[in-house]
Each structure stands twice: as structure tokens, then as C-alpha cells.
Amino acid sequence: MNIYFTLSIYPLHINTRQVYCNINIFNKISAVMSCFPALPSPTQVICLQSFARRWLAQQAVNWLRRERDRRMVWLEMQEKRRKEEKEEQLRDRRQRWMNPQRREDFNLMYHALESRFD
Numbered sequence: 001m002n003i004y005f006t007l008s009i010y011p012l013h014i015n016t017r018q019v020y021c022n023i024n025i026f027n028k029i030s031a032v033m034s035c036f037p038a039l040p041s042p043t044q045v046i047c048l049q050s051f052a053r054r055w056l057a058q059q060a061v062n063w064l065r066r067e068r069d070r071r072m073v074w075l076e077m078q079e080k081r082r083k084e085e086k087e088e089q090l091r092d093r094r095q096r097w098m099n100p101q102r103r104e105d106f107n108l109m110y111h112a113l114e115s116r117f118d
Contacts, residue, residue, distance in 0.1 A: 097112075
């Protein structure tokens with residue numbers, strides 16, 4: 001049941017059927033309570049809405065925090081991977097420099113020597 005108070009700001013929603021009341025809930029609360037005794041007061045509705053909105057805001061903030069933390073971990077992993085790749089390249093170059101085995105290794109040494117003496 002969806003209950004709508006057309007003169008008020010806050011609609012109340014109950015999900016079985018619709019009931020329309022043309023009653024101003026701020027002026028005629030007693031009439032509303034006599035028609036629908038199980039309904040919460042407007043103050044309770046506002047309070048429940050504020051609790052629900054606060055909970056939704058907290059969920060959104062927690063999601064943003066988790067995403068930020070996840071991104072920071074990912075960035076750290078990327079930085080670590082880049083650093084390891086660079087160290088691997090330097091180790092490989094040093095190994096090729098100290099123990100040349102292929103033609104490319106000898107060419108690397110030859111060009112390094114040429115550039116040093118030019």
C-alpha cells in the first residue's frame with residue numbers, strides 16, 4: 001500500500017496497495033492517526049529518512065575508501081614491478097657486458113668502447 005499525503009512534503013510508502021489522502025499532515029495529525037493508526041508520525045519519518053540517508057552515505061564512503069586502498073596497492077605493485085624490471089635489465093646488461101656470448105653482446109661492447117674514445 002503506497003500512501004501519499006498530497007499536501008505534505010513527505011510521502012509514506014507501504015508496498016501492498018495505494019491509498020491517497022488529501023490531508024495536511026502538519027495540521028491534522030489526529031485525523032491521519034485515526035484513519036491509519038499504524039503509520040509513523042512525520043517526525044519519525046524524517047528520522048528514519050535521515051538514518052537511511054546516513055547509512056547510504058556511509059556505504060558510499062566505505063566503497064570509496066576500499067577503492068582508494070585497492071588503487072594504492074595496485075600502484076605500489078606497479079612501481080615495484082617497474083623497479084624489478086629495471087633491475088633485471090641492468091643485471092642482464094651487466095651480465096652481457098662481463099660475459100659476452102653472442103654477436104650482439106660483442107657489438108654492445110664495441111660501440112661502448114667507440115663512444116668512450118670519441
